[in-house]
Amino acid sequence: MPESIWTSRPADLYGRRGRDRFATALWGIRVLFGGFASASRWKPSLVTPVRRTHRATVIERNLVAPDVVALTLADPDGGLLPSWTPGGHIDVQLPSGRRRQYSLCGPPGRRTHYRIAVRRIADGGGGSIEMHEAYRAGDTLMFEGPRNAFYLGAEQDVLFVIGGIGVTPVLPMIHMAAQRGIDWRAIYAGRSREYMPLLDEVISVAPDRVTVWADDEHGRFAGVDELLVGAGPATAVYVCGPTAMLEAVRLARDEHAGAPLHYERFSPPPVIDGIPFELELARSGHVLRIPPNRSALGVMLDRDPTTAYSCQQGFCGTCKVKVLAGQVDRRGRTVEGDDEMLVCVSRAKGGRVVIDA
Numbered sequence: 001m002p003e004s005i006w007t008s009r010p011a012d013l014y015g016r017r018g019r020d021r022f023a024t025a026l027w028g029i030r031v032l033f034g035g036f037a038s039a040s041r042w043k044p045s046l047v048t049p050v051r052r053t054h055r056a057t058v059i060e061r062n063l064v065a066p067d068v069v070a071l072t073l074a075d076p077d078g079g080l081l082p083s084w085t086p087g088g089h090i091d092v093q094l095p096s097g098r099r100r101q102y103s104l105c106g107p108p109g110r111r112t113h114y115r116i117a118v119r120r121i122a123d124g125g126g127g128s129i130e131m132h133e134a135y136r137a138g139d140t141l142m143f144e145g146p147r148n149a150f151y152l153g154a155e156q157d158v159l160f161v162i163g164g165i166g167v168t169p170v171l172p173m174i175h176m177a178a179q180r181g182i183d184w185r186a187i188y189a190g191r192s193r194e195y196m197p198l199l200d201e202v203i204s205v206a207p208d209r210v211t212v213w214a215d216d217e218h219g220r221f222a223g224v225d226e227l228l229v230g231a232g233p234a235t236a237v238y239v240c241g242p243t244a245m246l247e248a249v250r251l252a253r254d255e256h257a258g259a260p261l262h263y264e265r266f267s268p269p270p271v272i273d274g275i276p277f278e279l280e281l282a283r284s285g286h287v288l289r290i291p292p293n294r295s296a297l298g299v300m301l302d303r304d305p306t307t308a309y310s311c312q313q314g315f316c317g318t319c320k321v322k323v324l325a326g327q328v329d330r331r332g333r334t335v336e337g338d339d340e341m342l343v344c345v346s347r348a349k350g351g352r353v354v355i356d357a
């Protein structure tokens with residue numbers, strides 16, 4: 001099948017294609033005359049992080065799966081929290097100094113309260129464990145945002161593919177799709193019903209539109225054909241879940257290059273076309289060898305687990321460092337200056353890069 005000029009570009013981290021000025025101009029025209037949603041695929045990909053910090057009070061803490069805690073947040077003075085749209089997230093500033101992003105999973109646009117849900121990951125970077133342990137009802141939580149890079153478009157034929165904690169950005173989208181009268185369906189997959197957070201809420205929106213795949217009931221993971229069953233060439237697919245699920249869906253939908261595909265990752269993207277390089281940490285003099293299939297951040301974390309990061313996808317700016325020497329292959333989606341590098345995605349063009357770290 002021939003590719004359009006849009007789909008021939010590599011998809012970005014959000015499943016959107018297109019990142020040049022011409023595309024940006026067309027995107028603007030499209031927004032003006034054709035509505036926002038269908039333009040989301042062409043939205044310019046550089047983003048500037050919003051650095052306004054907000055304070056919220058945790059008013060409720062409850063488990064929504066054995067390993068998932070949900071926190072309900074409110075303005076400490078009883079006012080409204082900043083506006084948001086389904087698919088949006090906030091950047092939580094944890095007491096340790098870590099920053100982590102969590103999707104807002106309450107009713108769409110609700111500003112009296114936010115809800116976030118966090119899966120505890122024992123072998124992660126420690127952020128999810130801290131989220132589970134640091135906050136109780138009455139505590140203060142600091143955050144930036146909300147921001148959104150995973151919008152619900154204007155498509156009328158939509159399939160939501162959900163894997164586990166990937167339900168968090170999708171649940172408000174489902175509510176919105178129902179409110180808009182969109183012809184939507186959802187498949188929610190997980191290891192067991194017990195470990196699928198917010199499952200009852202997803203089903204309650206429209207039981208006849210939701211398919212549940214519990215691995216323990218089938219004795220295996222869902223295959224991509226089962227995840228995409230009923231998705232036609234023009235169906236817009238929104239997927240959020242583990243990397244393996246996301247990549248399988250992306251590959252399967254590649255044959256429908258004109259069909260919208262939107263996705264959000266909760267984990268770093270695979271390194272594409274990476275070449276090995278050396279990363280010198282100027283303050284300590286350590287030289288790290290970065291293999292072609294790993295990020296600089298990943299190797300830095302091996303050495304120092306307290307290395308700052310959040311999104312691991314090149315848009316939040318948390319991991320930005322100053323470059324003292326070397327040629328950088330900049331791959332971030334937030335602005336990187338000539339002497340800056342987002343170590344979660346950007347790499348050296350070869351040889352060695354020296355950073356102020």
Ligand code: FES
Pocket residue numbers: 308309310311312313314315316317318319320332342343344345
């Ligand atoms: S961790 Fe967000 S840009 Fe690197």
